[in-house]
Amino acid sequence: MRILMLGNSFTFTNNMPQMLAGLTGAEVVHHTRGGARLSEQLNPSTKLGSQTQAALQKEKWDYVVLQEMSHGPITAPKSFFSGVEGLCRQIRANGAVPILFATWAYQRGGAKLTDKGWDYDEMAQKLSEACHKAARDNNALIADVGNRFYELSHAQNLYAADGVHPNEAGSHIAAETIAAVIQQHEKEAQ
Template identity: 65%
Template sequence: MLGNSFTSTNHMPDILAKLTGAEVVQHTRGGARLAEQLNPKTKMGKRTQEALQSQKWDFVILQEMSNGPISSKKSFLENAGKLCEQIRENGAKPVFYATWAYQREGKKLETFGMDYDEMYQQMYEAYHQAAEGNHALIADVGKKFYELSDKEDLYADDGCHPNEKGSYIAAEVIAEVVLN
């Protein structure tokens, strides 16, 4: 799993391992972008590049910084493409862990300058464009959050990270994709 705190929060990779019965390795750092995973001059990038070159994987899950697919869409799509190419060279299948809009009516969403529906739609479009353009699988956790947002509390107090229930739902959606 290549990502950041949206991936590592609440030990989500451990939940995913339990749901799938697979070993799950994470390369995460709070605020990390996919570009960092490509850069061998960073600690995490070096680790990721070595892992893609020297180890065999079944799936590699990609998650961009929370608003990166919108705020840096061109960079996101470019780096997603480069990583998907490396993942395929490794013999693995790339899977996009499509994340969610910030909490409806939360301060984080307000400071980002979009309403909930608008952020959801732009996140959805960017992740789906990346998946389709790279013939990759997509675990659309953002869509699941959107569907449940009026019925369930899925967010931590900061209005952007998932709470424990949100992380469990993320793991369930990813597990469903990799097991099918």
């Protein structure tokens, strides 16, 4: 099995693609850059986009995981929805299954959340709504990591010191959630 992950630091932090490889037994490749948006992955005139476009046209994948910039689904919904739509079209043309990696709200009470003027529950809900809509509209699977963070945030700290990125436990939760979606899809496809 081959998995391509398209995203940014939320994907590559703590070497999460390797955690996913360990859980699935798959070869996992990631095309990531800190702060990258999905629209960049579609743009062949950027270094990242050129790499992704070549990979989707010339290589065979089983799953392609899409992760938007942390607050992108809320602050730039038009770009987010069109990025998901364009990539899902290309992923299906490749014969692969698209999976939307729905990310988490910034840490409750953290400086980043305060800077944005957002409330934790509000950010979590808006991210979830946007990601679920994008998955539905594009018939993509969804790895709702954001919801797992929301459920577990009272019981354990899943954030790095910046209150935005995952700590190692958070990256494990992300890898486990994505792996569970893949394993469920594999079981249903038999």
